[in-house]
Amino acid sequence: MTKLSVNINKFATLRNARGGNNPDLLQVARDCEQFGGQGITIHPRPDERHIRRSDVLELKDHINTELNIEGYPTEDFINLVCAVKPAQVTLVPDTPEQLTSNSGWNTKEKAEFLLPIISHFHEANIRVSIFIDPQKEMADNALRCGADRVELYTEPYARQYRVDRKKAVTPYVECALHCQKIGLGINAGHDLSLENLAYFSEQIPFLDEVSIGHALVCDALYLGLEKTIESYLKCLSTSGN
Template identity: 60%
Template sequence: MTKLSVNVNKIATLRNSRGGNAPDLLKVASDIQRFGGEGITIHPRPDERHIKYQDAYDLKPVVHTEYNIEGNPIPKFTDLVLAVKPTQVTLVPDEEHAITSNAGWDTKKHAGFLKEVISEFKRNDIRTSVFVDPVKDMIEGACEIGADRIELYTEAFAQGYSRGDMDAIKPYALCAQLGIDLGLGVNAGHDLSLENIKFFKDNVPELLEVSIGHALISESLYLGLENVINMYLHKLK
């Protein structure tokens, strides 16, 4: 079964909006795992507008499933990951003030930089994943720089699926298979939801993990967090 890692950024956004500790990020992360979630993802950004850097440390003893920290490997982020030592680090080429992730890495253009960063994480026994568009050259580049996994950036699929374009899955299926052939593990994330997750999972081979935050938390406002997590788990079987 594909693992469900829940991104808790939106919980931190809600907490920060009042300046207190409600909702309690650590309790929510603990409850997500109790409800069946198989991982916790955070994406700290330099302005700490949702996840604060201290949250990454505070979550470490709470997360007993997969702990995934994603972000742009600027020095502050790299130091954080090396100190916390999560299960996985996912490298994302965010611009500093980007609202959300909006592109994958050019693994050819940035090969030297990424290879150096990945080598440092792997020396510290941290699994590395690289956020990429479903483009053949980018998958091959991820292999060449020594990544353990790729995370396929799924916004284009989600937009196509919402328009009824079932062919939007094709580049993802092809790139996932290429990654597998090259020895890479395959993750996916961005705009995946209860509406499209089963179709995506059924058509992408050997999908190891999906990271879902915004849609899952939004759906939980109507359906409840425990219920929504189990709905995802059912669709991912």
């Protein structure tokens, strides 16, 4: 079954809005695990607008599932990740000032940049995932750079889902099958939700992991966190059938 990694950035945004420690990010992470989440994802940014450096250092020692740290590989980010040694680092091409991710890496053009960074993380025994658009060429070059997995950028799928879900998912299926053939692990994330996740999971039942934050937190406002995580896990359960 595909694993659910809960992105807790938005909980940190809520905490930071008022200062103090409400909600308690460490407790949120523990609760996500208790309610069935199989991983925790965080995206520390230089401005610390949600996840803080101190959060990153504390979380590693307080969760029992996999920690996935995503971000743009600045020197500070690389040093932080290597100090924490999470199970996985996901490299995204976001500039520090970006609000959120809006594209994958061009792994062909950025190969010389990515290759030594990936090698450095491997020396620290950290699995490396590269955020890409669903294109076979980008997957091929991610593998050449040494990546263990790719994370498919799913916002275009989510946007087109209501219009034509088959057309929306087709490039992802084709890319995922290619990744499976060449030996790349496959993650997915960005704008996956209770509306579109089950279908995506049915079409690509061999996904290793999905990382979901914004939609999950929004759903938790109405359903509660435990019920929300149960609902997302139910969407993924089809991938094992």
